[in-house]
Amino acid sequence: MTHSLPAPETAAASPLARLGTDGLEPKNWITAITLLTGWHADRLAGVGWGFVAALFCGIIPILFIKWGERRGHWGDRHIRRRQDRLLVIPGIMVSVAVCITLLLVCNAPNEVTALVAAMLASLVAVLAITTAWKVSVHTAVSSGAVVVATLMYGPWALAAYPLVALVGWSRVRLRDHTLAQVLVGTALGAVTAGCVFGLMR
Template identity: 70%
Template structure:
């Protein structure tokens, strides 16, 4: 009787890769960066703004994706098919734009507005690339979040790029992305989000 390797799921999928992909998905990074940036911007009051930002940039998008998943519009919460992402990303952009408008109206700290605008511009860049190619959103979001934290808090945040490497490995291991798609995402996030955040903060 054969015994399946302990490091794989019954379907042959790598359990460590699945755990990393699911645990360090974009919403995790978005919640972390909005709360941490909120603390940097205005301590406890800033954390409140961070939670508002997380609502529109993470919570509402997750509910939108869950809604589409339950109705069979896309396969799972990671929206693997490129064509489906062309619907999901604009939906997320609408939520983020609403959050930006609300935060501007209520006079949120400039650093928080810069953070969310940087996220929106990154989404626009991802959408443009996704018209022809399935760039890794996991890699772009995680790398962009760390770059913005490093710009705010200093270089102590940079070692967290090791987690980005783990995320990229998991995406390739699960065959959800090619190595090239992960590398481009890893470069895109810091380049776009970091630049926009630096200019607006």
């Protein structure tokens, strides 16, 4: 008698893992860090620019992903198959590049522009690795966001790193990534976003 393989997700057995992956998905980290960066750069006026960055770097990309999901181009918003990511990431990069252009033309606060440039640099690095290996975007984004927040607000922001660990654990628990993939994503996001933001701000 043959037996079907278990489903790749184990959300029913681990609601916390599903919460870590869905509740702390990249869009939510991007929205939070863009608004925090805008506030740090120019208080309420800066928050307005943060909303612009959140729109192009978080909201439009997730709408693009959901559009492709509805048409069957890829499985779901987490884009589990590596080959699908090779299509999705360049599309997101276009939106982020448009955002940088808009911020520069409109003379947005430098920290907001630096943040979006850091996001684009991280996407380039993730795409390069994805051509051969499935690195975790979830941990890259979350780790990069914590490092950027630390550069702006000080070491206390590092207290958010347990949330990054929760994200990484959830990706492994749901069998979407290996431990190596989430660790590399964590390091990649921290180094790339931290260096680019730190140099450009």
